[in-house]
Amino acid sequence: MSVELMVWDEPVPITRDQARTAYLAVKRTDPVTGGAVPEVAKELPGKITLYPGHVLVTMDLDTMDEMSAQVFTLAQAHGLVCYDPQRDLVHNVAPLGVYEGMQLHTGDGMIVKDPDLGLVHDVLATLSPQNPFVALVNFGRHFLQVSPGYELEYKEGTLVRTTVAELAEVQRAFHDYATGERSFLSRHEWSA
Template sequence: MVWDEPVPIGRDQARATYLAVRRTRPVSGGDVPEVAKELPGEVTLYPGHVLVSMDLDTMDETSAQVFTIARAHGLVCYDPQRDLVHNVAPLGVYEGMQLHTGDGMIVHDPDLGLVNDVLATLSPQNPFVALVNFGRHFLQVSPGYELEYKENTLIRAMVPELAEVQRAFSEYATGDRSFLARHTWAQTT
């Protein structure tokens, strides 16, 4: 579901908005918002909100298109399947940075709140999360909180808790390399 919010919102607010809108009746007729004309999948209009339905087989590709279109229009996007909210900002410092997950999600220029929330979904169903700046460097993590960072060489560090992983990813996304000094890294072969 996509809609306008004046400031970034959290997952709880996005989920509550989505559920409240779903309890109302769709609208028909009248002016169709420009964003609804661009969105893939089956589109249902609600006052101030556009719901995009998609089949599970193409969900990852369709979701990526919806996120891109929503961002281009300055709209929030909530993914009820993954319980994740995509805000327009704040973004990291690397234009073109990509967020990849082990369950198939790819987001271009993810907002920092999304990155933080996605890290909490690490599980056997989502076995890694990576922030990638192709041709330059990346940071990824797998369950058990094994961080891997590659710029010139691949190095690994074990991190004790999710909060520290989230801190490292936030630092990486904002161009801060403090996480490199804070952990004990081993070069891999």
């Protein structure tokens, strides 16, 4: 079984719906044969198929996590959008959080360095038995993590926990954390 990612240029951040629509439209067209290969396509791992203005990366399910991380990093380095149709997630170039090198980790194996804030927001809605946690990690400093049932864990020295009632509050806490705000700490009762 194989999985795909699609990479292309967008002048502004796009939504998952826009990315999905673009992906489906491109898949209905014929691949490009011959001609110049875009620089990013030469660097991408996996099997590469070129479409007008788009690069489709196909990889084995067994190598998906490792290769996806490489594709996300290369797309970001080239200022390109990356759409993951398996997870229905779009990786935009911006806006980013304030912590350079921050990593997004998911329980289903996705790791993204310097994730855009829209991706963080959307990933949180994928919490499930198949994706049992989402974490934003600033290695050696602090992290914020959530699991189904919306149990938040925050560590900066001491690990503290709280449970929130709604996904919207989880998304708000992660946004605050990623942007350097600490108001999520005062909005909740935390216990060690």
